[in-house]
Amino acid sequence: MSVRDIFTDGQAPIYIIAEIGVNHNGDMDLALKSVDEAARSGACAVKFQTFRSEKLVSKHAPKAQYQIQNTMSSNSQLEMLKQLELSFENFINLQKYCAGKGIDFLSTPFDEESADFLHSISIDAFKIGSGDMNNIPFLKQINRYGLPVMLSTGMADLDEIRAPLAALENCEVALLHCTSDYPAPLQDVNLAAMETLKRTYDRITGYSDHTDGIEIAIAAAALGAKIIEKHFTLDRSLQGPDHAASLEPDQFSAMVKAIRNVEMAKGDGIKRCMPSEEATRAVARKSLIIAGNLPAGHVLTGADLAVKRPGTGIEPGFYEKLIGRQLMRDMERDELIRWEDLM
Template identity: 40%
Template sequence: MNKIKISENRSIGENEPPFIIAEIGNNHNGSLDNALKLIKIANDIGVDAVKFQVKNIEKSFSQKLLDSAYVTENSFGKTYREHKQALEFSKEQLVEIYEFSRKLGIICFSTPFDTDSVDLLETIDNPIYKISSFHVTDMPLIEKVSKTKKPIIMSTGMSSIDEIDKAVELIRNHNDQLILLQCTSCYPTDDKDVNLAVIPSLRNRYSCPIGYSGHERGLAICTSAVTLGACVIEKHFTSDRTLKGPDHASSIEPIGMKDIVLRSKKIFNALGNSNKSVLDCELKNRQKFRGY
């Protein structure tokens, strides 16, 4: 398993502490102020990175879907188009988001939903690309992202091994900085469907860092993934789970995200290595009870 440099002082891979991502996604509810507040909270908690989604609405979804009625308690418009448009940021707003993150010292990156969005993200120096589970079979998008030569984190929800194989092959034709995430695309995910055992299987098959993107309730499962070698932990992040919006209810609030950061580091430190030897902290008792 190789090690991938993410920033000047942070890498993902073997013998590196888990890289914790607060997936803000659309939980800013279309408000720049909300986005900046969430970034500040995430940074104060000790999260490594925040992540957003960037879309050209007209190219990311079918016209039929965009024109369809979308009236629910969590919608921000009468049609799906109006709902999605309300949650998108302009280039100028994205620039402000990225500059604010850099000043704080927290990594900010995005998931592009289409090739136009990759072009946009390149103009603002997006440092990492996330490929969502939804886009594992979108070969034009994957190729476009791969050719940026920047680190790629790809979720594997709702994907077969054959589909993952094809995506990985295409990425590696252009880019060797790949991290895969075990993910189950059910919201929320039942414990029986999490399948953490896939983590070592993916690592053995693809020889790259493997992480976990979780949509289950609670905190125990995502931190348990660290014991199986997960190098990345990604969870949706919100300031308040009761807010209006499609993702808030299945997201983690600040107190929970801080717990994930602390538990993940504690578990990582406790893993140690595979060498069994007498430790320095044991020498005193060894001498006391064995006499040598």
């Protein structure tokens, strides 16, 4: 499936994104191996981050606390990001490699030059991170491309989402609920806000997951997320800002399998007897039966009727309609009554 299916097909499967991000550590070989493993894990897409470090952060920008902890260094954001930056040529090669592996290539742009580059290589959709939700000039640039946008909404109040949606007026926009901490504490996840986004803005909704483990992403799928994004790494012990809050391939594969099972189990919402229940229905439901041996011509009274299994005869709800009817034939105790047995 393609990311565009999410915006055009209401029955499209959940779109699962392996967020490699900067977990390649600036190493193209590691990036390619990550694509291989994400494809094997069942992801619909891999997503990277495209940026020019000097255009993303100032030399004075400090690192977030989780970045200091996970990189075991207090150097600046700029110094950290320079080590994690891939060239535009690298991304062209990654896009081609993904096509060969049958997995969608996506990347989040963090500056105007990077957005122009991604558009120039005919990316199918843009993913915009939570940090650019209030970057209206940047969003207006994205709007000019007219491509589908997946917009993360971490750190935002409900009303703050109106402005970016207005800036993206020419784009189909999916809103991703998100808690921007790494890992995100469960008490701050607030999955119910995903339904609030859908109800308020009438958009496709999804979930960008930064929690430990896989259960919250699975819960989001059960609650109706059409897009699930989760950080992906080959090894959580690697040094880098996001590895510790990511899933390794085996975990990611287990998450994908669980999401697909939840998706299958959700069904179409029509309450009905399912094919697998038919046999049980026949033996577990009850029918009207003859309570004792009765001769042909006998006029039925309430005392002549009982309700017992199986459920293959006249349903108990027709009890009143049988009172006063005559039997067409002799009947024995515990026989199911058929309409053809009655005058």
